[in-house]
Amino acid sequence: METVRLDREIHQTTAPSGVIVLSERVPSVRSAATGIWVRSASAHEPRPKMGVSHLLEHMVFKGTERRTAQQIALALEARGGSLDAYTSRDTTAFHARVLDADLPRALDVLTDLIRNPVLRTSDLELERKVVLEEINTVADTPDDQVFDLSYETLWPDHPYGYSILGTRDTVSALSAGDLKQLHGRAYFPANCVIAAAGNLTHETLLEELAQQGWFDRATSNGERVTPSVAPVAPAVHGAEARHPKDTAQTHIVFGTDTVPYADPRKYALLVLANVFGGGMSSRLFQRIREELGLAYAIYAFTSFYHQMGVAGVYVGTQPQTEAQAVAAIREEYAKL
Incomplete structure (x- = not known):
């Protein structure tokens, strides 16, 4: 384990498994925030699989080997905490906010989500409808949609120009096999960054993560490597794209x-x-x-x-x- 002190209360550890752990101690609070960032998202997707990272982010909440979807929902909220996730262009993030005493519980739930999702086809058919409604929401929110359209205009042939949510066609075509393939390829310790801040110590955080198996070199990475992003071509400059829509503005x-x-x-x-x-x-x-x-x-x-x-x-x-x-x-x- 290699640990460096970045500031008075900020530490970073790189574990033998490749996972990076960051913490900031804030002793004046009685809470903690923690998250796990997976370095795989929409920028790593081929066009036919557009939206697969975001759909996987949804699907891990449908159940793990140890918890049902309802148990996941209750695990932290029943104790006044919160649990959420989001997909960006470079990373997929899963994060929680809890009382400081509940940090071990939060790390357990987050680890379970990321390492042990069941990804059932029956759950996919239901959650696919949810994501399609999310796509509809953006289509009905032009001040959001215009940003997706601007990225598409700047990078029409690169994943940075793709929609993070995907399209109705691409999301409709994704299978449980696609999700399992992405999970196996990208959700491993060396491709993750774990961070926590609040009333905690770096040593305690490392101890909790060790108990969750994040530092086990023998079973974590295998032959997997961090996914790469295709080189980005220069953005399109001087273009004007218009998309007619019946709106007040x-x-x-x-x-x-x-x-x-x-x-x-x-x-x-x-x-x-x-x-x-x-x-x-x-x-x-x-x-x-x-x-x-x-x-x-x-x-x-x-x-x-x-x-x-x-x-x-x-x-x-x-x-x-x-x-x-x-x-x-x-x-x-x-x-x-």
Whole structure:
């Protein structure tokens, strides 16, 4: 076990199994938050399997070798805690918040979800309907959908441009075998990062994880390797994509590629985005909303991923003021 101290109360351990463990002790609270991040998500998917990572994230909650779906739901909530998960482009995350005394229980539940899901075909048929309704929800929420469309325009032929949820066609075609294959390929210790913060010690966290088998080199990794992402081609620049929809507003995203997560220049970009469109005093808010009255929602955004980043501006405005809003935003861009 190799442990380094990153700050006064922050420690990192790399175990023989390859799993990375991070903790931050916050002695002033009586709670703990913990999560397990699997380094496999939509960026690792081929187009025909679009949405398989997100569907697997749903399916692990349908039952494990030790717990039914209802037992999973009650395991932490019955003690005032919470349990949830999400899929992004680079990682799939499972996380919990509990009283500090219940941290061992939270780690047990999270480990069970990630290591021992049963992934039954009968459960899949039901949960597939849930995910299809989630896709419908996004389709009915244009200020969310416009971001998926912008990614698709920037990277039409790369998984970074795919929908995290998948499409109705791809999700409908996924099988329990696809889920089991992904789970076997990606859900192993060396492909995971475990983090916890709250009223805990790093030593106690390591002890609990050891009891859960996370450090067992002999049975954890085998010949598996961390999934890789296809090299990202330069984003499409100068393109304009329009998607007609019967809505009260026109939802517009200006987007471009930028630096990846590990690039230190992201901090300067975060400052710039805050000045440009990060709050009531920002240039975009003052010009587009306060001076011109063209929008209720106007803001700049940034997102950073393993191989690339995205930066841009969102605005929602009436169809008849779309051209004026676009022109005003371009004017503010020109002042940068």
